[in-house]
Amino acid sequence: MKHMQEPAVAQGGRHAVILCHPDPHSFNRAIANCYCKEVRAAGQETVLRDLYAMQFDPVLYANERPTLATPVLAKDVIAERNILWDCDVFVLIYPIWFGSAPAMMKGYVERVFGAGVSPEDVRRQDRGVLLGGKRLLSFTTSALSQYWLSEAGQETALTTIFDDYIVHAFGMHAKEHMRFAQVTGEMRQPSAEQHLARVARQARRTCGQVASAARRPTS
Secondary structure: OOOOOOOOOOOOOEEEEEEOOOOOOOHHHHHHHHHHHHHHHOOOEEEEEEHHHHOOOOOOOHHHOOOOOOOOOOHHHHHHHHHHOOOOEEEEEEEOEOOEOOHHHHHHHHHHHOOOOOHHHHHHOOOOOOOOOOEEEEEEEOOOOHHHHHHOOHHHHHHHHHHHHHHHHOOOOEEEEEEEOOOOOOOOHHHHHHHHHHHHHHHHHHHHHHHHHHHOOOO
16 A cells, blocks of 8 residues: 655744754764654754754853852853744754763753753743743663663653653643664664654654644634
């Protein structure tokens, strides 16, 4: 039977795709490229932020601390937040290193997502102006097997300490996480293609969710 192509989606939609991997030819980069391609094919917009290519500074400086009465936003943080403005979906793509996200990704969350967000804001789960009410989607890779990750409790731990915290801290309204195990330099082409097919399906699904939300009447 001939495969029927899904209809175009459109209905606005802006996706911030935040990639964190030092190798420009990594499978993480292939995930980012695949996701962006499918979103554009659906008639929606992507904003790709390759943290290593940008040489993003992940260090939170003393005058940026959210516990200060008047924290100072650095120029690079202000510029980054302006680029991300009006995005509907925030897509994080990164490898799992030692049970967590890379330091550069963590620094991006601290400096850009967390800019001006006080501990009291987090406690109240305030809907921040940048992330409030938006979607979080994560794609992560690991060189280890799915069985090992499950047995070590890394899947649950990463979801709890990273995804759940980001959603609750910044007032986001939904999250999804797609994991790929045994991603190494020896990964066979059929496996890579299967993984990317899952990424493409998820991208189309997310575009559909954004389009449906845009069509929903506001009160």
